[in-house]
Amino acid sequence: MKVTNILMVGVGGQGIILSSNIMSRAAMHEGLDVKKSEIHGMSQRGGSVFSHIRYGAKVWSPVIPRGQADVLLALEELEVLRWANHLAPDGQVIYLKNQMLPSNVEVYPEGVEAAIAKLPHHVLALDPEELVAKTQNKKTLNVAVLGALSRFVALQDSSWRAAIEDSAPAGTFELNITAFEAGKALTRQEESK
Numbered sequence: 001m002k003v004t005n006i007l008m009v010g011v012g013g014q015g016i017i018l019s020s021n022i023m024s025r026a027a028m029h030e031g032l033d034v035k036k037s038e039i040h041g042m043s044q045r046g047g048s049v050f051s052h053i054r055y056g057a058k059v060w061s062p063v064i065p066r067g068q069a070d071v072l073l074a075l076e077e078l079e080v081l082r083w084a085n086h087l088a089p090d091g092q093v094i095y096l097k098n099q100m101l102p103s104n105v106e107v108y109p110e111g112v113e114a115a116i117a118k119l120p121h122h123v124l125a126l127d128p129e130e131l132v133a134k135t136q137n138k139k140t141l142n143v144a145v146l147g148a149l150s151r152f153v154a155l156q157d158s159s160w161r162a163a164i165e166d167s168a169p170a171g172t173f174e175l176n177i178t179a180f181e182a183g184k185a186l187t188r189q190e191e192s193k
Contacts, residue, residue, distance in 0.1 A: 147183025
């Protein structure tokens with residue numbers, strides 16, 4: 001079995017760490033070997049946060065080699081461009097159309113979406129407002145994006161559900177499952193366009 005490489009990126013406070021925990025546990029529920037590496041030292045300052053997740057029959061290193069990520073999942077637009085060089089040539093980008101000012105920057109750079117559209121990869125852009133309208137909760141956007149991701153990786157729904165139950169804060173399971181299903185449904189709509 002080939003090792004699957006998922007790179008999750010965003011800005012501090014968006015839930016990258018929780019998302020990567022859910023993703024890792026979903027793979028573990030399938031009996032796969034999982035390695036994860038994360039950097040979140042700048043998370044409280046609105047800095048870049050990223051997590052490498054690798055799973056398969058046997059995984060030796062937690063770090064995804066540059067140019068080998070199967071999926072780049074981004075909760076912020078500029079982070080897509082920052083990490084695009086980690087994608088495999090046939091890699092998939094899934095990102096929230098969400099702009100957050102980087103630390104110490106007063107004006108968001110222009111042309112970010114246009115630059116993403118020019119990437120030589122498969123790109124799926126998700127509208128955060130549409131997801132919030134379906135879930136009625138902005139705090140679960142990270143889990144909604146995992147629903148989108150679930151359409152691109154070979155993990156069973158039961159594994160995702162168990163991982164959300166294991167990882168989500170107490171009392172938020174139903175809220176997070178609703179978000180996960182909304183992300184999955186929105187992805188189906190985008191794929192059919």
